[in-house]
Amino acid sequence: MKHAYSAAVAMLGLLLITPTVSGWAQVTSATQPVTGITMATKRVAEGQVTAVDLGARTVTVMLSNGRSVSGAVSEGVGGLDLVKVGDRVEATFEERLSFVLSAPGTATPANRAIGGLATSRADQMPAGYMAAYAVSTWMVVGTDVANNTISLVDPAGGQVLTFDVRTAEGRTSLPRVKAGDKLTAVRAEFLFARIVRKP
Template sequence: MLTRRILTAASMAGSMLAAGSAFAQGQPIVGISTVTTYSADARITAVDPNARTVSLAFTNGATAVRQVSPTVANFAQTKVGDMVSLAFEDRLTFVLSGPNTKTPRDRDTTVTVATGGGGSVAGASAGQAVANWWVTAVNPSAGTISLINPGGGEVRTYNVTTPEGRAQLPRVKPGDSVTAINSSVAVIAIMPK
């Protein structure tokens, strides 16, 4: 029997599929998975041990909430007000679009669907962050790609982690646009400052 909850869930799932297929119509050329590590100094403004997150105020005035990797052994000792030096691991998946292909607009979308009945609840949540970057340099022999956010910031060099992505690096040229379709930033070390 179709209920309003099932119809709502189906409608939301259809919206997610439509968003994915709209990107596919742009005929992306190749997917490239990357990982890079970097460090920054920050003051801890909140700690959530259950979610394993820290809220940070960086020395440049920026703020962020970051997931803390299970490998960080001293997470239990972190407290609000600590000035720390953090190491981050930034994982991204990029899609290179063909020449004259319009890239999707930047967006951060989360869809949550829940349904219940008979004392039980079932749900699902899906998220997608889409951001466009410009290629500043490519080094196929080293397996790296350097990118900058068109909105500003520093040039970041990423290590391409998959053999399939490394094989496609010769196709990427400075000035190309790539779209980040998945991202994950995790704190991998916390050191007192």
């Protein structure tokens, strides 16, 4: 499934999300999940401030890979007026995304989403920490093994969404997925980003 860019990442113009598969776990009890997959991401980015526009509250950063990115700094982040060209940007992003497939009739957790954001004061260099946790359960409408896709719908109704199954493990397990199964997605995200004065 596609990942949305974190608002806190965009705050500093850093696009950090690239998933990697960490492993599978399988159980066979009819009252337990049929199968599950977990993807874990950890990205670290560094760069140097090349421009600051206080009026527009934007910062342009040259990342260590040579890519230049710009982003708007939220009004809630203090200390933007302290930033100078040449200051360093440091960011660490972590995400853990799990999908658990359950047979019809299996109890699943309630859908929910919580999050929090802490930011710097006006007398501090800009910094922010974001944490978010979300659980959502979908009903499987069908699969297309030949094209490696799965179609899902909210159990309460709505539009049917179709997603590519991109991992080898997921494609191997796709034939086991049946219409009426439940797919629960659990996402945890953590981001810490800051601008520091270059020594």
